[in-house]
Amino acid sequence: MEEKLPESVDVVVLGTGLPEAILASACSRAGMSVLHLDRNEYYGGDWSSFTMSMVHEVAETKESKLTPEDVSRISDLLQNENEKLVELGDRKVIDDIEMTWQDENMKEKLEELGQMRRFSIDLVPKVLLSKGNMVQTLCDSQVSHYAEFKLVNRQLCPSESPERITLNPVPCSKGEIFQSSVLTMLEKRALMKFITFCTHWSTKAPEERREALGDHVDRPFSEFLAQMGVSEALQAVIIHTIGILQTRPTALSGMTSSCEFMDSVGFYGPSPFLFPLYGCGELSQCFCRLAAVFGSLYCLGRPVQALVKENGRITAVIANNERINCRHVIMSSRFVPEDVPIQNRLEIDRIVFATDKSIKEAEKEQITLLNLASLRPEAEISRVIEAGFEACTAPKGHFLVHATGTREGGACVDEILERIFRENDVHPYWKMSFTANSMKFDAGEVGENVICAPPVDANIHYSSVIEECRQLFCATWPDLDFLPRKMKKEEEEEEEEEEKEEDD
Amino acid sequence: MAKTYDYLFKLLLIGDSGVGKTCVLFRFSDDSFNNSFISTIGIDFKIRTIELDGKKIKLQIWDTAGQERFRTITTAYYRGAMGIILVYDITNERSFENIKNWIRNIEEHAASDVERMIIGNKCDIEERREVSRDRGEQLAIEYGTKFLETSAKANLNIDEAFFTLARDIKSKMEQNEMRAGGSVSNSGRVNVGGSGTQKKSFFSNWSCTLL
Numbered sequence: 001m002e003e004k005l006p007e008s009v010d011v012v013v014l015g016t017g018l019p020e021a022i023l024a025s026a027c028s029r030a031g032m033s034v035l036h037l038d039r040n041e042y043y044g045g046d047w048s049s050f051t052m053s054m055v056h057e058v059a060e061t062k063e064s065k066l067t068p069e070d071v072s073r074i075s076d077l078l079q080n081e082n083e084k085l086v087e088l089g090d091r092k093v094i095d096d097i098e099m100t101w102q103d104e105n106m107k108e109k110l111e112e113l114g115q116m117r118r119f120s121i122d123l124v125p126k127v128l129l130s131k132g133n134m135v136q137t138l139c140d141s142q143v144s145h146y147a148e149f150k151l152v153n154r155q156l157c158p159s160e161s162p163e164r165i166t167l168n169p170v171p172c173s174k175g176e177i178f179q180s181s182v183l184t185m186l187e188k189r190a191l192m193k194f195i196t197f198c199t200h201w202s203t204k205a206p207e208e209r210r211e212a213l214g215d216h217v218d219r220p221f222s223e224f225l226a227q228m229g230v231s232e233a234l235q236a237v238i239i240h241t242i243g244i245l246q247t248r249p250t251a252l253s254g255m256t257s258s259c260e261f262m263d264s265v266g267f268y269g270p271s272p273f274l275f276p277l278y279g280c281g282e283l284s285q286c287f288c289r290l291a292a293v294f295g296s297l298y299c300l301g302r303p304v305q306a307l308v309k310e311n312g313r314i315t316a317v318i319a320n321n322e323r324i325n326c327r328h329v330i331m332s333s334r335f336v337p338e339d340v341p342i343q344n345r346l347e348i349d350r351i352v353f354a355t356d357k358s359i360k361e362a363e364k365e366q367i368t369l370l371n372l373a374s375l376r377p378e379a380e381i382s383r384v385i386e387a388g389f390e391a392c393t394a395p396k397g398h399f400l401v402h403a404t405g406t407r408e409g410g411a412c413v414d415e416i417l418e419r420i421f422r423e424n425d426v427h428p429y430w431k432m433s434f435t436a437n438s439m440k441f442d443a444g445e446v447g448e449n450v451i452c453a454p455p456v457d458a459n460i461h462y463s464s465v466i467e468e469c470r471q472l473f474c475a476t477w478p479d480l481d482f483l484p485r486k487m488k489k490e491e492e493e494e495e496e497e498e499e500k501e502e503d504d
Numbered sequence: 505m506a507k508t509y510d511y512l513f514k515l516l517l518i519g520d521s522g523v524g525k526t527c528v529l530f531r532f533s534d535d536s537f538n539n540s541f542i543s544t545i546g547i548d549f550k551i552r553t554i555e556l557d558g559k560k561i562k563l564q565i566w567d568t569a570g571q572e573r574f575r576t577i578t579t580a581y582y583r584g585a586m587g588i589i590l591v592y593d594i595t596n597e598r599s600f601e602n603i604k605n606w607i608r609n610i611e612e613h614a615a616s617d618v619e620r621m622i623i624g625n626k627c628d629i630e631e632r633r634e635v636s637r638d639r640g641e642q643l644a645i646e647y648g649t650k651f652l653e654t655s656a657k658a659n660l661n662i663d664e665a666f667f668t669l670a671r672d673i674k675s676k677m678e679q680n681e682m683r684a685g686g687s688v689s690n691s692g693r694v695n696v697g698g699s700g701t702q703k704k705s706f707f708s709n710w711s712c713t714l715l
Contacts, residue, residue, distance in 0.1 A: 003574065043576075135696055139696060139697035142697065147580070147696070148694070148695075149693070150692050150693060151692060151694060268694045269692075277583075277693070278580070282580050289569060292570055293548050297573065297574075298570075298574060299576060300574065390692070
């Protein structure tokens with residue numbers, strides 16, 4: 001005996017990726033009744049993390065096309081002749097998946113030791129900016145209760161010679177700047193001057209900010225730095241450090257990123273970035289948990305078949321051969337009906353390697369961010385995140401190395417990475433590559449009361465995802481708050497009191 | 505000021521919908537009982553601090569938030585759990601049979617050394633019993649866990665269940681402390697949203713020195 005889905009809810013959410021999870025939690029938090037569905041058995045959709053033993057599931061395509069029998073069966077669920085069925089899509093967001101074991105012995109060894117499930121392989125690896133709006137939302141909504149983080153404690157930027165690519169640590173904190181061997185004394189002084197300038201600049205209003213940069217405002221950041229007396233070597237360090245936030249900065253975007261970066265440095269530690277333990281897929285699950293706590297109903301691994309459309313509005317969703325009436329539908333790009341044109345498309349190259357040695361060995365295991373922009377100047381995005389046991393994403397002594405890149409220009413991001421492996425005597429034993437298709441749609445084409453959740457993206461952090469979700473929510477429900485601060489219960493207050501006492 | 509507890513244990517309640525997980529939780533944390541069945545809404549976790557052998561142990565007990573209804577418990581729910589109480593309803597054969605599935609779920613997602621315990625709830629309703637005490641005990645033996653029959657309504661064995669589990673976790677922990685553990689280092693974990701963890705921003709730091 002299987003439980004039935006509800007007959008009617010305020011909102012049906014299709015897909016359990018991060019943006020859908022955020023929106024589902026915001027809706028349930030605001031008091032709406034929510035049914036959250038996914039065709040997959042697992043949470044996270046195209047934003048999921050997989051263990052090594054489950055990762056093949058990402059490549060498995062379940063047949064979701066409706067057969068004529070399906071159509072005739074679910075057509076019985078239509079209630080009047082104005083209603084028509086709209087078949088839901090099954091768009092390939094994650095595509096061209098290839099997985100290979102480059103060392104079968106390692107596979108056997110890991111299987112024998114039962115360590116395959118200790119991996120957490122992200123489809124969309126990102127970091128959190130300590131003072132960014134994702135962290136703010138996590139704190140306000142108390143979704144932070146469900147997740148743990150560690151600092152990205154090493155940032156590297158490469159310099160290339162014909163013989164080898166050297167991975168230089170990027171100084172983040174004051175201490176690191178003074179200890180840095182990359183910079184001369186004069187350059188350190190110039191850097192301090194630049195930071196002081198940023199401090200003042202960041203307090204200004206937007207218009208004054210533009211004015212303060214004069215004619216340079218929309219010109220390259222490097223020119224602006226040069227006229228401030230910043231040497232080329234130091235320019236490179238600054239541009240590469242913030243380059244993880246802004247690839248080809250103008251004076252304005254460069255200054256904005258510098259301030260963003262420095263603002264987050266020192267908030268939780270010397271690095272401005274946090275990485276979620278057990279991988280980025282955890283975040284979707286954490287928002288789903290919040291949604292569930294506020295009454296959202298979850299049903300995964302069932303067919304999600306069609307929409308019922310009447311006079312331009314979606315009146316119901318058909319899933320598991322049941323009809324669920326609803327006022328609104330939120331969907332990930334995967335579910336957008338096939339005949340709706342793609343407004344905007346970005347193809348993101350993703351490569352994941354599993355290794356048993358870090359790309360740059362250190363005494364203590366690190367979580368590493370490597371910006372490859374200088375080696376692929378034409379490309380918008382090329383970066384690497386390396387995380388292992390300390391981030392709970394691999395067994396002890398093992399690492400997952402995630403490369404993310406867009407296609408412009410010559411060498412692929414994995415070619416550069418493989419060169420770095422060769423030169424540092426790292427032998428990856430497993431490789432997965434795929435394309436992530438970031439597709440945008442006009443939700444109005446699907447129905448007046450439809451929200452298309454933001455697609456997967458190649459941004460380094462979550463600021464744009466959370467901001468887009470907030471805007472979509474506020475545009476649809478202007479009278480409701482987006483994930484407001486939780487009302488404190490007595491118990492929690494007590495607990496916080498205790499925590500405070502401990503800190504004293 | 506001294507810490508208000510010596511240990512903090514994260515415990516989970518798992519089992520089919522309607523077996524009384526939330527009632528067990530409320531009986532233990534608030535000593536209250538509500539007879540009407542409402543699917544759990546708004547309950548995240550409850551806290552009760554107990555004392556064992558002179559040590560104060562803060563138990564943080566998490567509810568499933570209704571995600572068990574379609575077997576869609578997030579794997580994140582299992583992270584960091586030190587003890588799990590598997591609950592079935594003695595008046596519901598199916599909930600008992602499903603314990604095996606829940607154990608499989610735990611083995612897949614929870615830490616391998618998590619302490620487990622099985623409880624058969626609603627033992628006050630003897631006239632509608634479908635699962636004998638004997639079968640409950642057999643199942644517990646099969647999986648090497650402790651077993652109790654409980655009633656959240658009649659307040660039978662609820663405290664015992666939590667105290668037993670807490671004691672098992674505590675002794676395991678003390679053993680592990682003696683041996684050096686090989687687990688992921690706790691150092692460097694950032695408590696986002698906790699009070700008092702934030703340090704000064706880079707800017708304020710610089711302004712102090714430079715302005």
